[in-house]
Amino acid sequence: MRDIQHFIAGSAVDGTSGRFGDVYDPNTGEVQAKVALASEADLDRAVKAALTAQPIWAATNPQRRARVMFEFKRLVEARMDELAALLSSEHGKVIADSRGDIQRGLEVIEFACGIPHALKGEYTEGAGPGIDVYSMRQPLGVVAGITPFNFPAMIPMWMFGIAIAVGNAFILKPSEKDPSVPVRLGELFMEAGGPAGVLNVVHGDKVAVDAILHHPAIKAVSFVGSSDIAQYVYATGAANGKRVQAMGGAKNHGIILPDADLDQAIKDIMGAAYGSAGERCMALPVVVPVGAKAAGEVRKRLLAEIETLKVGVSSDPSAQYGPVVSAAHKKKIEDYIQLGKDEGAELVVDGRGFKLQGYENGFFVGPTLFDQVKPEMTTYKEEIFGPVLQIVRADSFEEALSYPTKHAYGNGVAIFTRNGRAAREFASRVDVGMVGVNVPIPVPVAYHTFGGWKRSAFGDTNQHGMEGVKFYTKVKTVTARWPEGGEADSSFVIPTMK
Secondary structure, X not given: OEEEOEEEOOEEXXXXXXXXXXXXXOOOOEEEEEEXXXXXXXXXXXXXXXXXXXXXXXHOOXXXXXXXXXXXXXXXXXXXXXXXXXXXXXXXXXXXHHHXXXXXXXXXXXXXXXXXXXXXXXXXXXXEOOEEEEEEEEEOOEEEEEOOOOOOOHHHHXXXXXXXXXXXXXXXXXXXXXXXXXXXXXXXXXXXXXXXXXXXXXXXXXXXXXXXXXXXXXXEEEEEXXXXXXXXXXXXXXXXXXXXXXXXXXXXXXXXXOOOOHHHHHHHHHHHHHHHHHOOOOOOOEEEEEXXXXXXXXXXXXXXXXXXXXXXXXXXXXXXXXXXXXXXXXXXXXXXXXXXXXXXXXXXXXXXXXXXXXXXXXXXXXXXXXXXXXXXXXXXXXXXXXXXXXXXXXXXXXXXHHHHHHOOEEOEEEEEOOOHHHHHHHHHHOOOOEEEEOOOOOOOOOOOOEOOEEOOXXXXXOEOHHHHHHHOEEEEEEEEEOOOOOOOOOOOOOOOOO
16 A cells, blocks of 8 residues: 655655545545645644745746746656546546646646746836836745645646746645645656755645644645635634635536527536536536526436436546545535435436446446526535536526526636627626636636635635736835935935926
């Protein structure tokens, strides 16, 4: 059985806590590895390594830092097959989805390769008599990221790619459920020429999280996970004087207007609802057809598509999704299915009890479909995070618009229509952070920015793009005067440009 260690100062390091977590193979339900769970001392060791490495890294010019990111990107691409197989073996998502997980992370690394341009400041010549004003962006120092199980490659790269490129040292606390890929990313960063201590990986649970939030040397924390924990991370980190961005849960809606291209919309919704077993914060678990005719047609087509869905082991290239990450998460999803039935929603397709021949102990949940779901139901209000799709019917455009707008979460939303005016009005008015128009999973490209609203995000800045650059840097503004000579005048009032 494998032992997964911390990665600190460029080397694998044993933990000191004496505590370990089980890492499962979701396909079989068997424990495949043990991961060390950090103590406060382990986290402090990583911080000390980062504090030693960061000043030298920050003094390295941006172009040289960018060259390390270029080489890191090349190494990850060269090992794509290895990384995808490793990711799937611990998470359960199919290989194609794991490759997508890695690729979307690499897109942010590509953005980070252009960091010399992103770090350029502003300059004003002659702001006053003989006075020039200019600004510069400088790294914060040591920063940290706490990432979830569902994207063990993408979200870490979203965070550390930009944080490191701008000159910080980074401590990554990945999910203890699938920790191997984050360690491999740390090793590949070293192989790319990154200095030891600039990227550290510390495994753990709440002990490690709290150690990060309270450590005085950590200047900023980025988090992705559930909303309750996101709120805790934001409040605790901010109370300890840290800059914090904390992304929470979601309940994304797909609005289908009567004029939509149903062939395309249904295909899109199937992939967005059931892909990766629904374990995505940008999944689309709620479909809102507008009008009775559209609702009937959507239901009929979804049923037909569900009958063709293939659930299989993560290594099966013909499978469309694999198992969920753990037995506990499987039970949570199945409890939600029962709750939905108890609340009065119509359980059209029940995915409970799904068994895959030869893998009967795997953490599989079959595709599930509810109809006649109402906004007051708990299963509508809360994030299920599994292969469960809910139909919420609307009689009008305004009613459909109100569902995502009034929902507590505001991560993403999609509208399917051929009507440009309706799409434009929807995008303008809906109270949600990311909008797709005939795009089911509207995750922005790397040079834009990712972030939801309401209980989907806590903090003032989003992930990656220029928002990421701003989050991981501080602005210094210099006002310079080069007098020609003569007597200096004393002034006891605030200087102005009059």
